Amino acid sequence: MIHVGENTWNLRILITDLQVEKTLRVKGDQHIGGVMLQLVDPEMPKDWSDHALWWPAKNVWLTRTRSTLDQAGVQSDSFLHFTPMHKTLRVQLPDLRYLDYRVNFSAKTFGAVVSLCKDLDIRYPEELSLCKPVEPEHLKKNFSKLPQRKIPVAEANGVSYLQPAPDTNSFVPIAGAYNGSNGSLDRSHNGNLLYAPASPYATTPRRAATAPGTPISSPTGTWKHSSTGYTSYDSNSSFGDFQENLAVSPRSPSPDVRSRLVRPKTLVEKARLNVGWLDSSLSIMEQGVREFDTLCLRFKYFTFFDLNPKYDQVRINQLYEQAKWSILNEELDATEEETLMFAALQFQVNHQTDLHPPGIDSGIDSSSQENGGDDDIDSALNELQITLEGPGGGKDQGNITRIPELSDYLRFLKPQRFTLKGYKRYFFAYRDLHLHLYKSQEESRRGAPTISINLRGCEVTPDVTLAQGKFAIRLEVPPEGRNGPNSEVWVRCENEEQYAKWMAACRLAAKGRSLADSSYDSEVNSIRSLLQMQKPAQGAPLTINPRSVDPMDYLSQKMLRKLSSKAVQRILEAHANVRQLPLMEAKLKYIQAWQSLPDFGVSLFVIKFDGHKKEELLGVAHNRIMRMDLSSGDHIKTWRYNTMKAWNVNWGIKCMMIQFADENVVFSCLSADCKVVHEFIGGYIFMSMRSKENNQTLNEEMFHKLTGGWS
Incomplete structure (x- = not known):
């Protein structure tokens, strides 16, 4: 007869790789690492180093292996999963292509984005983040009014549901489908996220046993050039090929992908677009995302540090693509002249891409790359000279104290x-x-x-x-x-x-x-250049067949209706102004023009100020927040970050308070979780701390201190 000690109990654990459930006899003072060792069969030739314990009912990873079961709160009725930390995630890039990628579901989302950007060759990953896809339904109601769908938790005896913890961004898109007939989550629609087609861009089947941190397959493969874009696929592509292709995107996404893009019509709907951002301080798994779900990789903070054509071909292209779709989807307002300028620059990008397929020089002078060191030195000397002499190039050297007027x-x-x-x-x-x-x-x-x-x-x-x-x-x-x-x-x-x-x-x-600042002259020239590009080039010869131009690729629906049958002619007239631009310069001009739009870089949220019944808008920009009129967007009051003392969230009532030098601003956020607003503000303050003088090693700890909400 075996006597079992009173301080031991049974713990059920599902080994997800094998779909085998084990029951272990454990003690409360036993370490989590020891429990994991008990699960592993030493005679089974399998690498378990990427596995960890996941607690579905609590929605947390038990990654602190030195903690005891008592310290983690694990008891006899707990049911754990022993599962890989790296899982396949379908990532939609800013150019709307999809990439199946092995991501660490147990690491903080910020770390997962840093790792992803490193492999994609995108510098300054802190400017980007992952968000859950937003559907048209989400634009109709505020987050606070959306049905709060619970995250399905697979248990051995069926499926139970979990409400996320109150300190997380608990937005779960409504496309999730629970299949009640067999007690499982229907993965035919990408789990609880927006359904992505099986092959939006000839995505190959997922391969098994891929090393963690590497892409499963290139959704584009090695794109081969054709007159209509990039269509043919080489299944033997390497990740190197894929990186190269990220610097040049297909001319247009598949009709299915484009049909599911959301187009906000009002300021309120634009504010509701921000509901899907993930919490950077929590893991992907803790936010309702499961293997093979889809997330969108997007530039989140609209302050782009050190855009350099030498090192940032992928980053510039993906930024250009995000800018392009924000214009075509009418997320930003633009005048008719500005819209045609954007269309002309986009047409030039496509034209130059036809001339320079992937792998061929795409607008960067090869001689400058060969002499990169000399160019860098010359550039630094020129900057020093301008700084010392002022923008006049030395014309006021006789009176260095004179300030221009x-x-x-x-x-x-x-x-x-x-x-x-x-x-x-x-x-x-x-x-x-x-x-x-x-x-x-x-x-x-x-x-x-x-x-x-x-x-x-x-x-x-x-x-x-x-x-x-x-x-x-x-x-x-x-x-x-x-x-x-x-x-x-x-x-x-x-x-x-x-x-x-x-x-x-x-x-x-x-x-x-x-005016003595060295950037004054370049700012003047930049403004002149943007105005010049908006002027129609009268009498310019049109050497392009108008029938080869589909205006739907270049104009928003509103502008298509306005220009009607004249759309193609107006695009080609505008193109005459920019037809000399090489590929990279055309993309940079597009980004520059995008940044010059009045509404650029302002992320909107529907809020209620403390003590007020009326809904208002809050605009969050790189250096300020703004109280705005809900219908007109007029700025009522502006608070700048340099007058801010502290900002924090009351998780109990989901309310945010910002302390300024002269007043406290208290509000609740209706269109998104208040943590999203908190993270935007902290993120922008983190971005403002970057400079060329500072060591540009990414300080993840500082980012989490500023954005985490748990100071």
């Missing part, structure tokens, strides 16, 4: 409701980050200004319509006192040359930089 006659308007007042002409003088307005040039020499505006910290928004000859700058100026809303003023220029100089000055002043 800008002055001219412009028009000024302070918009107010219920008034018919128009623009009034003033003589503007810009110096020391201030705009000084005088009634005349003579008065500026002897009298005090009629109006003075401090541009430091203001919001600068372009308001340009080339067809109407309108070159305006909208300024939202912080209040002089501690509290109060921003005051809005409009400045109107006479022509584009005047606009380029004053717009560049305002943008630099908003960042606290004067």
